Amino acid sequence: MDSQFKQLGRVTSRVGLSVAAVAALGVVTAAPASAQDTSTTFTVAGDGLAITVFPASAPLGSGAPGADIAPAAGIGTFTVTDARSVEPAAWTASVTSTAFTTPGGGASRTIANSSVDYWSGTCTGTGGNGGGATPTWTGGQANAGAAQDLSAPRTTCTLAAGAGANTGSWDPHLIVHVPANAVAGDYSGTVTHSVAAA
Template identity: 35%
Template sequence: MVLAVLISAPVRATDMTLTITTPSAPPPPAGSLTISVPATFDLGSSTAGATIAPTMGSVTVTDTRGTAAGWTVGVIASALTNTTVGNTITPTAMSYSTGLITTTGTVTMLEQDQTNLTGVVPIATASLGSGIFSATWTPSLDIVIALGSADGVYSGTLTHSVA
């Protein structure tokens, strides 16, 4: 928060103006690798036999290390578990695509779409970077709901890892 107290016309009765502004966040600290904070996302509701494509927030990775070392982003999903009957939708039924990756600075991004999120599978690799650079994408996640899946609420975890 920035507080700026402007006092005008000191001769007359006090006229005070207070301006409060919230600054936008400065770039991440030098020498670090940074990932944006994940937004809450929901899977919505669907019927057995359908494919769902939940809306996810964008992911940004910023590299201020100043090396050409690059990094890899991996994704892993847990099984989605039906909280009442214990039925699961496994990560083998999930696909992930980064779609278009927007970059700032100098870097080459290699995208790798995945159709099985069981392991920590690589979905994007940064190489030939120099100076400060960043990459942003909005993931597309597809989940196939098998026929015969039990009714109910399913929950699980999706993890992005960058190193």
């Protein structure tokens, strides 16, 4: 009888040890939590660089041969809209002009673009300060004393050191030096403003 109890005790002990060993094994071999990464992307879409004017036409008034036509008002508000959202957001606006003519043709009915002066005045802007950038807008010709003739392309406004979307605007003036031999008539020509990335 004692011998049976001793054997049973040994069996019980073995079972207890086996359970403890299995429990310990379970702690050691527990699988780590599973993790998976997802790579995500998105696009910040930029647009273009454009220039607009309002109004689309500008009568300058009248003057006698040998006199100057110098309107007090500008010819319209020109605005560069830079929706490229780039850094640097630098650009340069410029102006050119055709000759001015009246119907009938001939040299006496043509006023060359070299007889037309342009000055931009102040160029002011908004935006362009993305990432803490400090944008700087600069007009091409500050006042009438700094006016340049339109026999060659002239700078009207520039943006330097900007970042991100921005706009720049100015209201330029024209001064026509009417030649002494000009024939009376209504003269017309085209002044063209453009903008390009700097």
